[in-house]
Amino acid sequence: MYWIVFFWVVLKSILFSTGGFGPLPSLHTDFIHNGWATGKQFTESLSIGQITPGPNGLWIVSLCYLVAGLKGALLSCIALLLPPLLILIVQRCYTRIANHPATQGLLDGVVLVIASFSVIVLATMFRSNGINIVMIVIALASTLLAISRRVSTNVILIFAALIGVILNRLGVLI
Structure with a gap:
């Protein structure tokens, strides 16, 4: 071995x-x-x-x-x-x-890259599923809640998924 x-x-x-x-x-x-x-x-x-x-x-x-x-x-x-x-x-x-300006700049850059990847994935999802006003509303509401930091990201993801599943079953989302 x-x-x-x-x-x-x-x-x-x-x-x-x-x-x-x-x-x-x-x-x-x-x-x-x-x-x-x-x-x-x-x-x-x-x-x-x-x-x-x-x-x-x-x-x-x-x-x-x-x-x-x-x-x-x-x-x-x-x-x-x-x-x-x-x-x-x-x-x-x-x-x-941690307090060095270059470190904070590097971390800010990493955050921007991750955010950019998220936007690209979201745009790809919208393009592949067709633009739907309900999906846009769910995405915007989730984004605003995440930015406010008053609601946990995990809770936002769970509720967004549940709303999507419910609306899909009701025939609102295609």
């Missing part, structure tokens, strides 16, 4: 997931594709992860132990601990440069 590849596969699945059982699809695909694990080992590690106390991510350690022994378990522990450690390092560096 190539231990560096093994480590990078585990780290990649952890970095690009939301934690808990988020790495499961990526790990399952990579481990099965490489012939490192079987479906039975996944089932056993998920069972172990459910019955052990502590964070949900411990199933990864048990999977890597079943697949690659103690060395695999240690590499998975390092992969699990590395992202939070990197966040702490970035946070510490950020606090030192």
Whole structure:
């Protein structure tokens, strides 16, 4: 087994997931594709992860132990601990440069890029679905509520989706 590849596969699945059982699809695909694990080992590690106390991510350690022994378990522990450690390092560096004008300019630029992508996605949705006055009203109301910061963005998204589904079922939205 190539231990560096093994480590990078585990780290990649952890970095690009939301934690808990988020790495499961990526790990399952990579481990099965490489012939490192079987479906039975996944089932056993998920069972172990459910019955052990502590964070949900411990199933990864048990999977890597079943697949690659103690060395695999240690590499998975390092992969699990590395992202939070990197966040702490970035946070510490950020606090030192947070008040620098260039830092604020960079962050403002990132916000503009993200907002631009959102506008592009919204325009594409309008174009592909046809311009509908009800969709425009929902989008504008959602935008105004988000700008006011009086309502959580998650609540806005849920209510906008519910209104869209209800109006679609009523035949108002095509």
